[in-house]
Amino acid sequence: MNQFGFQAKRLVQLALPVLIAQVTQTMMGFIDTVMAGRVSAVDMAAVAVGTSLWLPALLFVQGLLMAFTPVFAHQHGANNQKAIQPLAHQAGYIAIIGSIGVIVFLTFAQNIFTMMELEPELARLSIGYLNGFAWGVPAFVLYQVLRGCSEGISYTLPTMVIGFVGLAVNIPANYIFIYGHFGIPAMGGAGCGIATALVFWAMFIAMIIYMQLHKKFAELAPFKSFHKPDWKTMWDMTKHGFPIAMALFFEVSLFAVIALLLAPLGANVVAGHQIALNFSSIVFMLPLSIGIAVSIRVGYYLGQDKAHISKLITKVGLSLSFTLAIITAIITVLFRTEIAYLYNDNPEVVALAGSLMFLAALYQLSDSVQVVAAGALRGYKDTRSALYITLVSYWAIGMVLGYILARTDLIVPHMGAHGFWIGLIAGLTSAAILFAWRLRHIQKTGDLKQVIMDTGHK
Numbered sequence: 154m155n156q157f158g159f160q161a162k163r164l165v166q167l168a169l170p171v172l173i174a175q176v177t178q179t180m181m182g183f184i185d186t187v188m189a190g191r192v193s194a195v196d197m198a199a200v201a202v203g204t205s206l207w208l209p210a211l212l213f214v215q216g217l218l219m220a221f222t223p224v225f226a227h228q229h230g231a232n233n234q235k236a237i238q239p240l241a242h243q244a245g246y247i248a249i250i251g252s253i254g255v256i257v258f259l260t261f262a263q264n265i266f267t268m269m270e271l272e273p274e275l276a277r278l279s280i281g282y283l284n285g286f287a288w289g290v291p292a293f294v295l296y297q298v299l300r301g302c303s304e305g306i307s308y309t310l311p312t313m314v315i316g317f318v319g320l321a322v323n324i325p326a327n328y329i330f331i332y333g334h335f336g337i338p339a340m341g342g343a344g345c346g347i348a349t350a351l352v353f354w355a356m357f358i359a360m361i362i363y364m365q366l367h368k369k370f371a372e373l374a375p376f377k378s379f380h381k382p383d384w385k386t387m388w389d390m391t392k393h394g395f396p397i398a399m400a401l402f403f404e405v406s407l408f409a410v411i412a413l414l415l416a417p418l419g420a421n422v423v424a425g426h427q428i429a430l431n432f433s434s435i436v437f438m439l440p441l442s443i444g445i446a447v448s449i450r451v452g453y454y455l456g457q458d459k460a461h462i463s464k465l466i467t468k469v470g471l472s473l474s475f476t477l478a479i480i481t482a483i484i485t486v487l488f489r490t491e492i493a494y495l496y497n498d499n500p501e502v503v504a505l506a507g508s509l510m511f512l513a514a515l516y517q518l519s520d521s522v523q524v525v526a527a528g529a530l531r532g533y534k535d536t537r538s539a540l541y542i543t544l545v546s547y548w549a550i551g552m553v554l555g556y557i558l559a560r561t562d563l564i565v566p567h568m569g570a571h572g573f574w575i576g577l578i579a580g581l582t583s584a585a586i587l588f589a590w591r592l593r594h595i596q597k598t599g600d601l602k603q604v605i606m607d608t609g610h611k
Contacts, residue, residue, distance in 0.1 A: 160450070160462075160469045167446035170313035171304075175438040177316035181323045181352065188327045189342040196331075196342030199278035203346065206265065206279075207286060209405045210258050211293065214251035216398030218244055218297045220390055222445075223452035223532045225305020230456025234306075234372045241302050242380040243387050247394075248294035255294075256287050281343025285330075289350025292357040299360045302375060304449055311363050315356050322355040323348065396540035397531065403543045407552060407580075411573050414560065418569055425505030426570045428496045429513045433520075436481045440474040440521040444528030451532025464596050467529040471522060471589075478521035482514035505570065512574040519581035526588035533595050542587045551580020 182204075189196045221244045228236045262283050266276040296315075303311045326348035333339025340347070364370040408430065415423050447470035454462040485492070489510030493503040527539055555576020558568050568575070 156462075156465060157469060160466050161473055164443060164446045164450065164466070164470055164473060167304075167307060167309050167449060168442040170309040171445050172438055172442035174312040174316035175442060177313075177320045179435065179438070181320055181349075184320075184323055184327065185345050185349065188324075188331055189345050192331060192339075192341045195272075195275055196278060199275055199282050199342035200345050202266075202275065202279045203262075203282040203286065203342075205409065206262060207255070207259060207283065207290075209402055209409075210255045211290065212401045212405060213398045214248065214255060214294050215297055216401040217247055217251060217391060217394035218294065218301060219397050219531065220394035220534075220536055221298070222301040222305045223448050223534060224390075225302055226307065226449045226452030226532070227456040227534075229306045230453035233456075237302060237305065237373055238375055238378070239380040239383070240386070240390075241298060241375055243383055243390065244298045244301065245295060246382045247387055247391060248298050249291065252291040252294045255290050259283050259287050259290075278342045281340065282346035285340075285343060285346030286349050288347070289353035292350070292353040296353065296357040296360055299357070299364060299375070302373065303360075303364070303370075304445070305452075306369070306373065307449055307453060308369050309446070309449075311360060311367075314363065315360050318359045319352045319356045323352045326351045393534065393536050396536040396538075400527075400539040400543040403547050407547045410552070411555065411577075414556065415570055415573065421499065421501045422505065422570050424497060424499070424502045425493075425509060426573070428493055428502070428506035429509035429574070431496070432485070432492055432510070433513045433516055436485070436517055437520055437524070439477050439481065440524045443470050443474045443477075444524040446470070446528075447525055448528040448532040451529050452534075455532070460596075463532065467526070467592060467596075470525045470529065474521040474525045475518070478517045482517050485510050485514045485517065509570060509574055512571065512578060515578050516574065516581060519578060519585045522585035523581055523588050526585065526592050529592055530588065530595070533592075535591065535595055538588075538591045542584055542591070546580045546584035546587065548580075550583045551576045554579050 185200055189200045221240065224240065225237050228234065228240070262280050263276075266279060300312055300315075303309070327345060329335055329337050330340050330344030330347045331342070333344075337344075361376070364373075364375055412423065412426070415426055447466060450466045451463040454460070454466065489507045490503065492510065493506035496506070497503060530536070530538060553576070555573040557563050558565065558572030558575055559570065560567055560572070
């Protein structure tokens with residue numbers, strides 16, 4: 154097998170468990186919504202409203218921690234496993250500080266809901282949901298640290314296994330706390346927050362046990378010794394992670410704002426948009442998983458001073474991701490109506506969602522390039538570019554053009570949801586071009602030497 158084929162096979166081996174883990178995570182969100190919805194529409198809405206509040210905050214902390222995985226991979230490639238343990242402990246301190254920030258933010262939910270003028274019952278259930286959820290925040294972020302260690306040594310199987318653990322706990326926990334069983338009172342949507350917290354703790358504890366028992370982590374020995382906070386290392390890594398965190402925030406907030414701007418156009422328009430967006434989010438897991446694998450492999454080979462192989466891996470990852478995107482785009486177009494009917498049977502909603510699926514197919518092509526290129530850049534420890542590229546691409550181009558096309562007559566008669574999707578395609582295409590350009594620039598210039606020095610390789 155040639156080097157291209159070998160690296161493609163290795164990327165698939167790394168990406169597949171991550172993909173399955175992402176699917177299980179999505180399933181948990183789906184199960185939460187369905188089980189809360191069986192109580193009432195208000196309970197289901199409470200879960201949705203609560204999620205819209207904690208998701209950006211928690212993703213921000215996760216973004217800070219994502220900077221560590223390529224560095225772990227770099228040290229693994231340099232056969233310097235002993236350097237991973239103290240660095241992981243610094244990641245743990247950042248995670249704990251971040252979790253405190255998220256919990257403090259969630260205590261202001263009452264004030265936020267008052268400003269939003271939510272109905273009293275919806276606000277009460279949403280606050281109950283968040284109060285329960287908050288107990289699981291430390292477990293979630295600390296699990297991300299352990300997951301980063303595992304993925305950093307090119308071992309992604311635990312990510313998949315722990316995903317199934319979370320799914321196995323999620324259903325019975327929801328059953329007990331939402332509906333009330335075994336002496337626990339029925340809490341409705343609020344009970345879903347406690348169930349989610351239990352899921353996070355189960356995943357964290359399961360990961361600790363896995364790492365303690367499996368021989369893959371014997372040399373890493375993450376729990377054998379204790380390391381005090383190293384404020385310089387923590388600050389340096391926070392600076393590297395901050396652009397990733399902000400990039401995630403820009404992306405999440407973009408879709409949230411689009412949903413709000415579409416709301417005045419009617420429930421059917423919002424529903425049609427959400428169907429196309431939800432399906433695209435599911436498809437997005439494919440290139441996302443490849444992007445994570447590329448990030449790991451690039452960091453690994455940089456640790457071995459094999460920059461030429463890191464460059465090859467980016468080509469393999471981009472080729473693989475784009476090829477899969479072509480396939481999923483064709484499937485999206487051919488089965489657009491059938492896909493829409495899986496979500497809703499309203500003819501007007503299905504018709505709109507079906508027409509948006511054409512744009513969703515184009516969206517997938519650009520998305521497949523930008524997410525893998527961004528993953529490769531994380532492997533090169535170039536995170537700052539993500540901040541500027543996502544801000545310009547998503548907001549200056551995607552949002553501005555989308556709003557002009559969707560809500561105004563400046564260029565063409567207002568297009569509604571289609572206008573925002575055209576804006577999204579333009580924004581993602583811009584991001585794909587800029588990320589690819591930045592990647593090429595780093596690979597061809599002296600910036601690569603600085604990246605290697607920054608990761609601590611001598």
